[in-house]
Amino acid sequence: MSGEDFVVLVPVKRLAVAKSRLAALGDEQRRALAEAFVLDTVTAALAAETVRAVLVVTDDHRLAATLARMGCAVVPDGVSDDLNQTLRLAAAEAVRRWPGTRPAALCADLPALTPEALDEALTHARGNEVAVVADAAGRGTTLYAAAYDAFSPRFGHESREAHLAAGAVEVDARPALRQDVDSPADLGGAMLLGVGPHTARATGRA
Numbered sequence: 592m593s594g595e596d597f598v599v600l601v602p603v604k605r606l607a608v609a610k611s612r613l614a615a616l617g618d619e620q621r622r623a624l625a626e627a628f629v630l631d632t633v634t635a636a637l638a639a640e641t642v643r644a645v646l647v648v649t650d651d652h653r654l655a656a657t658l659a660r661m662g663c664a665v666v667p668d669g670v671s672d673d674l675n676q677t678l679r680l681a682a683a684e685a686v687r688r689w690p691g692t693r694p695a696a697l698c699a700d701l702p703a704l705t706p707e708a709l710d711e712a713l714t715h716a717r718g719n720e721v722a723v724v725a726d727a728a729g730r731g732t733t734l735y736a737a738a739y740d741a742f743s744p745r746f747g748h749e750s751r752e753a754h755l756a757a758g759a760v761e762v763d764a765r766p767a768l769r770q771d772v773d774s775p776a777d778l779g780g781a782m783l784l785g786v787g788p789h790t791a792r793a794t795g796r797a
């Protein structure tokens with residue numbers, strides 16, 4: 592598992608509009624959960640042994656300040672409303688700042704993520720030009736890691752299939768890395784796995 596050779600790129604939508612599929616929980620709770628998921632996700636990524644740096648991409652200025660205090664590098668979106676192009680630009684910035692590293696895009700809604708789960712998947716990813724981890728539903732993608740020259744993510748609708756069709760290799764991962772939270776039911780799944788402290792507080796479990 593040795594070698595801090597990955598820069599983890601974490602895209603984060605502005606909290607005012609993030610996690611719209613949790614709107615039924617009320618605006619305050621939607622926002623609190625969206626923030627808690629980000630904080631638990633980056634806490635795990637920062638602690639992973641294979642990770643040289645965590646580069647968060649966000650236009651949320653208040654959250655950016657919090658994340659910088661935690662030890663993340665933060666850049667604004669390169670373009671508006673185009674997650675994949677924003678990630679490509681962030682990958683270029685990552686390789687410029689940390690030469691010799693590989694970019695890996697990680698979704699920001701993984702409150703059960705552990706450093707060990709991320710290390711294990713990135714270790715498997717290392718042997719492939721492009722590697723992905725599917726979300727718990729088997730339709731989306733939680734992690735996309737690629738050599739810089741091949742870095743061309745296709746996050747969005749049915750992204751697992753889109754990534755595989757473009758030649759990515761799917762790597763095994765623990766549930767902690769696959770359980771993204773898009774809906775209230777997904778939150779139940781993450782709670783069963785065990786969530787990080789921010790999400791535990793936001794759900795009243797801490």
Ligand SMILES: Nc1nc2c(ncn2[C@@H]2O[C@H](COP(=O)(O)OP(=O)(O)OP(=O)(O)O)[C@@H](O)[C@H]2O)c(=O)[nH]1
Nearest residue numbers: 602603604609610611612648649672673674698699
């Ligand atoms: N920086 C940035 N991050 C984005 C953007 N769109 C989505 N993301 C992030 O990309 C990941 C997947 O996002 P989505 O599923 O599209 O959005 P979400 O906020 O998680 O959930 P919904 O609003 O319910 O779709 C999450 O980490 C988002 O925060 C964007 O335009 N800019």
Ligand SMILES: C=C(OP(=O)(O)O)C(=O)O
Nearest residue numbers: 731732746747748750773
């Ligand atoms: C954008 C994606 O995430 P979500 O499952 O959160 O929509 C995706 O899986 O490609």
